[in-house]
Amino acid sequence: xxxxxxxxxxxxxxxxxxxxxxxxxxxxxxxxxxxxxxxxxxxxxxxxxxxxxxxxxxxxxxxxxxxxxxxxxxxxxxxxxxxxxxxxx
Numbered sequence: 163x164x165x166x167x168x169x170x171x172x173x174x175x176x177x178x179x180x181x182x183x184x185x186x187x188x189x190x191x192x193x194x195x196x197x198x199x200x201x202x203x204x205x206x207x208x209x210x211x212x213x214x215x216x217x218x219x220x221x222x223x224x225x226x227x228x229x230x231x232x233x234x235x236x237x238x239x240x241x242x243x244x245x246x247x248x249x250x251x
Contacts, residue, residue: 163203164189168196176202177233180216183209194236201238212236 186192194202
């Protein structure tokens with residue numbers, strides 16, 4: 163399982179670089195960490211589907227060796243992971 167740390171949550175979307183997704187496929191899945199917590203666990207089939215259906219354009223890195231990469235977006239909602247009240251008191 164490949165772990166990726168994501169710092170920004172932009173309108174409920176966490177963006178991961180495509181080479182991290184490919185590494186996650188090879189290692190049997192990927193965990194996305196945001197604010198020190200694992201917020202998403204994605205299996206290899208989900209990663210392959212996200213890579214195939216990725217509409218984002220390629221970006222060029224600012225640092226040497228200036229490789230290109232694409233951002234793969236995953237939707238994330240805090241409400242799905244945080245339970246407000248599971249049982250009545």
